[in-house]
Amino acid sequence: MSLVYSEEQQLLADTAAEFLMAKSPVTAQRKLRDEAAEGGVSEGFDAALWREMVDMGWSAIPFPEALGGLEFGCKGLGAVFEQIGRNLSASPLLSSIVLGGSVIELAGSETQQAEWMAALIGGERRIALAVDETPRHDPTAVALRAARDGDGYLLTGTKAFVADGVGADAFIVAARTGGQPGEAGGISLFIVAADAAGVQVSPMNTFDSRNHASLALKDVRVAASARLGAEGEGFAALDAALDRGRVCLAAEMLGATQALFDTTVEYLKTRVQFDVPIGSFQALQHRAAWCYAHLQLARSAVMAGLAAMDDPALDAEARARMASLAKWKAGDAAHRISREAVQMHGGMGVTDELDVGLYLKRIRVAQASLGDGDFHVQRYGDLSLVET
Amino acid sequence: MSTLEDFRRETRAWLEANCPPSMRTAMPDGELVWGGRTVEFKHEDQRLWFERMRDKGWFCPDWPAEYGGGGLSPEQNAVLESELRRLHCRPPQINLGIWMLGPVVLEFGTEEQKRELLPPMARGEIRWCQGFSEPNAGSDLASLKTSAVDAGDHFVVNGTKIWTSYGDKSDWMYMLVRTNPDVPKQQGISLLVVDMASPGIEARPIDLISGKSSFCQVFFDNVKVPKRQLIGPLNGGWTLAKALLQHERRAMSKFGEFSLPTHFDLLSIAGKYLPAQDASSPADVALRQRVYAMAMEEMAYSLTAQRMGEEARARRNVSGLMSIMKLVHSEQEKDKFEVLLDVLGHRALGWEGEAFEPQELAIAKAWLGSFAQTIAGGSSEVQLNVVAKRVLELPEGNAGKQGK
Numbered sequence: 001m002s003l004v005y006s007e008e009q010q011l012l013a014d015t016a017a018e019f020l021m022a023k024s025p026v027t028a029q030r031k032l033r034d035e036a037a038e039g040g041v042s043e044g045f046d047a048a049l050w051r052e053m054v055d056m057g058w059s060a061i062p063f064p065e066a067l068g069g070l071e072f073g074c075k076g077l078g079a080v081f082e083q084i085g086r087n088l089s090a091s092p093l094l095s096s097i098v099l100g101g102s103v104i105e106l107a108g109s110e111t112q113q114a115e116w117m118a119a120l121i122g123g124e125r126r127i128a129l130a131v132d133e134t135p136r137h138d139p140t141a142v143a144l145r146a147a148r149d150g151d152g153y154l155l156t157g158t159k160a161f162v163a164d165g166v167g168a169d170a171f172i173v174a175a176r177t178g179g180q181p182g183e184a185g186g187i188s189l190f191i192v193a194a195d196a197a198g199v200q201v202s203p204m205n206t207f208d209s210r211n212h213a214s215l216a217l218k219d220v221r222v223a224a225s226a227r228l229g230a231e232g233e234g235f236a237a238l239d240a241a242l243d244r245g246r247v248c249l250a251a252e253m254l255g256a257t258q259a260l261f262d263t264t265v266e267y268l269k270t271r272v273q274f275d276v277p278i279g280s281f282q283a284l285q286h287r288a289a290w291c292y293a294h295l296q297l298a299r300s301a302v303m304a305g306l307a308a309m310d311d312p313a314l315d316a317e318a319r320a321r322m323a324s325l326a327k328w329k330a331g332d333a334a335h336r337i338s339r340e341a342v343q344m345h346g347g348m349g350v351t352d353e354l355d356v357g358l359y360l361k362r363i364r365v366a367q368a369s370l371g372d373g374d375f376h377v378q379r380y381g382d383l384s385l386v387e388t
Numbered sequence: 389m390s391t392l393e394d395f396r397r398e399t400r401a402w403l404e405a406n407c408p409p410s411m412r413t414a415m416p417d418g419e420l421v422w423g424g425r426t427v428e429f430k431h432e433d434q435r436l437w438f439e440r441m442r443d444k445g446w447f448c449p450d451w452p453a454e455y456g457g458g459g460l461s462p463e464q465n466a467v468l469e470s471e472l473r474r475l476h477c478r479p480p481q482i483n484l485g486i487w488m489l490g491p492v493v494l495e496f497g498t499e500e501q502k503r504e505l506l507p508p509m510a511r512g513e514i515r516w517c518q519g520f521s522e523p524n525a526g527s528d529l530a531s532l533k534t535s536a537v538d539a540g541d542h543f544v545v546n547g548t549k550i551w552t553s554y555g556d557k558s559d560w561m562y563m564l565v566r567t568n569p570d571v572p573k574q575q576g577i578s579l580l581v582v583d584m585a586s587p588g589i590e591a592r593p594i595d596l597i598s599g600k601s602s603f604c605q606v607f608f609d610n611v612k613v614p615k616r617q618l619i620g621p622l623n624g625g626w627t628l629a630k631a632l633l634q635h636e637r638r639a640m641s642k643f644g645e646f647s648l649p650t651h652f653d654l655l656s657i658a659g660k661y662l663p664a665q666d667a668s669s670p671a672d673v674a675l676r677q678r679v680y681a682m683a684m685e686e687m688a689y690s691l692t693a694q695r696m697g698e699e700a701r702a703r704r705n706v707s708g709l710m711s712i713m714k715l716v717h718s719e720q721e722k723d724k725f726e727v728l729l730d731v732l733g734h735r736a737l738g739w740e741g742e743a744f745e746p747q748e749l750a751i752a753k754a755w756l757g758s759f760a761q762t763i764a765g766g767s768s769e770v771q772l773n774v775v776a777k778r779v780l781e782l783p784e785g786n787a788g789k790q791g792k
Contacts (some may be wrong), residue, residue, distance in 0.1 A: 002698060003691060003694055003695040003698055004695065004698050004699055004702060004704075265780050265782070268782055269781075269782065269783060276783070276785070277782075277783045279782040279783050280782065280783040280784060280785035281785060282773070282776075282785055284782075285772065285773065285776035285777075285780075285782050285785070286769070286772040286773075286776065288776060288780055288782065289771075289772040289773075289775035289776045289779075289780065290772070292708070292712065292775055292779060292780060293712040293715060293716050293775070296692055296708070296709055296712055297685075297688040297689065297692055297716065298688070299692075299695070300688055300691035300692040300694070300695045301687075301688045301691060303691075303695060304691045325684055325687055325688065328681075328684060329684065329688050374677070377677055377680045377681045377684065378677065378680065380680055380683075380684055381655075381676065381677070381679070381680030381683070384655050384680070384683065385655055385658065385659055385676075385680075
């Protein structure tokens, strides 16, 4: 399991860096935000940019060739997500491809794969994963009911914090066909069209200006053919797809944190107070040095998480542990460094003029998405602890 | 040895034939072999492994053969190291001389010094200790005061060194001395090598909060040191000291690979002492979370060590990573033992005797020992200065300016 990018992966990272710097710099995200504020509902990303990402093949990276993918692995994706993080670039790559596409790859029938994979990879359609119901992420906490109704199901309940939910063509809805909230068993996955009767989509305007939605489902009828995998056994594929999402989000956070840290160190060298650069003060030097150390630890954890997803020798539990480690440590470093970045920029750090705040906001949302630090510490520990 | 692949094949075969299977296991505490005038072996396999590696010249595989080394190219040396790792071979011996002084003698020593000092070092016949710190020169090493006064064909050394690991068991010391007190402090320092059997030297072990230790204070009372034992230029020792400290960092990381001083598996100990999940109080649950988070920090560190190795092999610049390893590891160890003490409750508070299990006593000792780790070998504050200045290139402040 290698913890550095291969030459090909590095090449992809370089291409992504060049492309995003030209086409989707932070100023573009700021513009998206300001336009949305003036013009009502937004999908939180630039459709033309997404089209270009698709044309470059990014949406095909993680999938097997048989499904139209490039089989370039999660580590390939990670190289891209780091650059996405650096530039705060918004796109449905995580929601529709890494999360949605992976569920269909892992749980879908051939028919379902034929219906969806090419359309997702080609960017013609967009799917969003609807899991969370409670304020804090916990995929076993699903309560939304799917009741048998003739040859189909009736879905009733609510979902929240659905990434890129506004404007999605369909949702993958995790629903309970058995068991109790808190249990992994009894969860089933359904593809639900956004325009199905009884589906109500409402935007949740989060402070990172990305697209999040809440869903209300009332007696939404879906055919049995809309179910992904066996009834009540959806959790394994769901969690495996979530793990891919977690490591990619960790890579995004790593990129965002690296960019923010670089900016902050530069500021320490140029901002003069008491006739000297403030970076000459040991009180700031030591804190900056600790930030650097945590950033390095986070990078190692993220690389291990990405590599674990691609390693066929690991079982699901080993992968889950590494995904939790990556998401936790990337979030931890991002949290420390974003807070220090604001403080070290002083008064300017709390103005909207600087990009520091944009990074802070995106990082805070990413921390809470797909499991916060406490969730992943618990998960890592439960998978590791041997009781005697 | 036509190609590197041939060399790998030959090396692998040789190691498989010559490294006794018992030397391919994790090293238990106290089984390190220290080279020196008298080498102690715990069992026959240790002796065999020591002698075979010695005779192959592989105590110092990349030194020139004329000075007792193995004469390997850097590429061959990397192959050897990876094959040693692959077979989990223990280091045949530990020797500060080889890791730290040797490379400096190779770079700065005279031909005569190389012929005199290096071959016995390469055969593991001399145990070396380091005389750098003094009671009043810790983090501010350059303020050291132990003097070496010119007395014709020799120097007369007076003063004291402290924190000398195994000062009482070593054969020779390499030491920094003041040879000119009248110039800025870095410019009056020289590097000497001294036979610890010389008249006027006394090494006294130091008791620590954790009990007996390998550290000594060494006293020098009119010790005569022949002038040919000056390494590098007179008053040019500071440059050599910096080179030595770089080798120290590399040696520490190598040493770390072989045998970390404390190996307590947090998760399995927690599994043994904490109540089962379903019998846990809220306080147990909170403590459990701290155990998990600590184990994750440790994992992130060991992955970073792995990544540093990979990046170094890919010939990338790892000086940034190298500069955080000691800092992170020593601080983590301190945090880890605090968590372990909480997990064990009063079972971790024993000093000696039958009331406590050996592992419990060892954890208490290691907790006390962990305090030294963020002080010795460059305190955490010094490490942070190094990161701030050399890695982040932050501007020099007023505090800690050198040479005044």
